[in-house]
Amino acid sequence: MNVRDRLTGRARAAADAVLGTALAGLLAFVAYQIAHTWGGDYWQFGCAAGTVVCGLALARRRSRRWTAVAGLAVAAAAVLVATFADLPAEPGPAMTLALAVLVGSAVAELPALTAGAVAAGGLAVAAGSLLTGNLTQTVLPPVTMLNVAGWLGAVTIGLSSRLLAARRRTMAEDVRRHERLQLARELHDVVAHHVTGIVLQAQAAQVLARKQPQRLDGSLSGIEAAGSDALAATRRLVGLLREAGDPPTPGQESLADLVERFDGPAVHLRLPDDDDDEPAWPPEVASTVYRVVQESLTNVSRHAPHARSVQVTVTRQHDAVTVVIADDGPPASASPYRPCGFGLLGMRERLEALGGTLHAGPRPGNGWSVLATLPLPDKREVR
Structure with a gap:
């Protein structure tokens, strides 16, 4: 269970505890009032x-x-x-509140037809309370007004929650669609990068076939490896696309430019040392690392305006790249809703489709951190 799930679970438990306390208090209060005014055991049925x-x-x-x-x-x-038993009017206050919770929850979460049926049932119960009230009065009985008010509040809150959830789903889908369009452009560039390498090696192989045929096997092996790389990179990117931006961004040099252009707290960038024995990052990996850092810095400027510094650390093992972005913002900026941004939603989808992971959450003490890991493809493996 991630941080967001734990926070949501605790919030729901706290809300239910408050609701349960309120309901129990109302039940006890109404039972006492009925026992005091009606006498006898009239309170028992309603309770x-x-x-x-x-x-x-x-x-x-x-x-x-x-x-x-x-x-x-x-x-x-x-x-x-x-x-028919001449008992105190129903539904009482506690039952009214409980019905409002049930109706509001159904309107917010259930399919439209079912939600409408539940709302109609709630209105029917509220109107039915007229039977237990004093019909000789010229105004509605208090129990009816209470139940109608509870029903109106439940439907209003339920519909508002339903519309808000629909709006969030639409925004999330827009983010995913935007991400897919960017990836489609990147797919074109990744394929062009690898195919260009294949063409160049094929031209070299033609020259070797005429002048140094004994070296032809090595050249053909290079073409095979380049083709395998192209196939693997294409499949990884196609895996991100469910349907038909910016072009892909080179790796470490562009990260330095991004940090330099950042209009916010001071950013300290640490990049892996150059190693001639290690191959360059594949374009889709370099672009994803760039986008994770870019989105994280954007979130710092939006949600941690009082942060003094940001540490961006990119490390590379033989088979994976790890990116950590950590700010030192005050605890007040570490909102539990911060990791739910739509930008990070798109980044999480991209990382998971490439076999990576993304974790975002508050740091011990203060500040916020984002940890992304992205495996590097095995050059010898065709996926």
């Missing part, structure tokens, strides 16, 4: 029915559809029993 609906509200995440249906059924039964 029992309210407890059942409140329990369903707390268990709504197990099945939003069936908990909502069961809650509305219990509430409707409570209205009928209260009407």
Whole structure:
């Protein structure tokens, strides 16, 4: 479980704890008031029915559809029993709050048809409370006004949450589509890079066939290796594309330029030492490293304006590249929502499709860090 999932789980548990406390308090308060004004055991039925609906509200995440249906059924039964047995008006305050939670949750999460049916059922229960109220009054009974207000609040909040979720999905899809278009351009350039190498080696092989045929085998092996590289790189990039920017960016030199142009806290860049025995990064790897650093610096300028410095460290082992971007912003800038940005969403998709990983979260003490790992392709392997 990642940081975001843990934070979400804790937030939900805290919200349910607050809701449970509020429901229990309302149940106890209403039971006391009924016992004090009506006397006897009149409070028991309403308290029992309210407890059942409140329990369903707390268990709504197990099945939003069936908990909502069961809650509305219990509430409707409570209205009928209260009407014919001359009991206190139902649904009471605790049940009203629980029904609002069930209806709002269903409207926000369930398919449109089911959500509409649950909302209609909630309105029917709210209107049914008229049966238990004092119909001789010229205004609506208080219990009806309370239930109608609860229903309106639930539907309003549920619809707002539903529209917000739809908007976020649309924005996320736009980011993915933009990323795919950029990758499509990169695919063209990666293929051109490798095919150019194949053409040059093939031309050299023709010369060797005439002048030094004994060296032809080595040249043909080079062509085979270049073709394997082209095939592997193409497949890795095609794996990122589900449907039909900027051109790919070279590796370390462009990172230095990016850091120099950054308009924000001072950036300290550490790059791997040059090693003539190591092959150059494949274009798709270099471009991905660049984009991760670029997006991370953008997030620093947006979410950590009070940071004093940023450390960008790029290290290379034989089979992988690791990128760490860490800022020293104050704890207030380490918002739990920060890693959910759409830019990092696109980067995560790209890294995972290339076999890499992306982790983002608050640092111990203060600041934020982004850790990306990206495997380097085996030059001898055709994937």
